[in-house]
Amino acid sequence: LFFPDHDTDPDGAAFAELRAKHICATCPVRAACLDAAIARRERHGIFGGLTTAERDRLAAALAKRAQRRRAVA
Template sequence: MSAQRHDDDWQLRAACRGPHSAAFYPPTSLERRDEKSAREARAKEICRTCTVKEPCLEYALKIRENHGIWGGLSEAERRNLVASRA
């Protein structure tokens, strides 16, 4: 197994896998602010119990993911984290 493949093994154990994964990304249609807040809250609740939350967040930061909930943080929260680390 290559190092890159081994580093991504956390994805197989992620709590967001499965039918509820849609909560982690915005829909293709317009989403009202209250709908977005509710969707993100559902996703973050799933993240709260995830055993691979930390590598997920670090991966999103590393690749500069601009969409979705990763490691329990939204796009804006990740941008703020990056800014605070600088």
């Protein structure tokens, strides 16, 4: 469920991804899970309610924000 295979079964994987994200939305440790996945650069699966691509975009945005803060300081 949390590791959908888009190559083998694209439709089933899309449904599994939605189900996993729905579960994550109610999880009390969602933020910690997401932080840990970003910190270890997890390359597969749904963690903290985000896919690998979504985590990559979030990590890039956070890095860019931190860079701007350092430039202002």
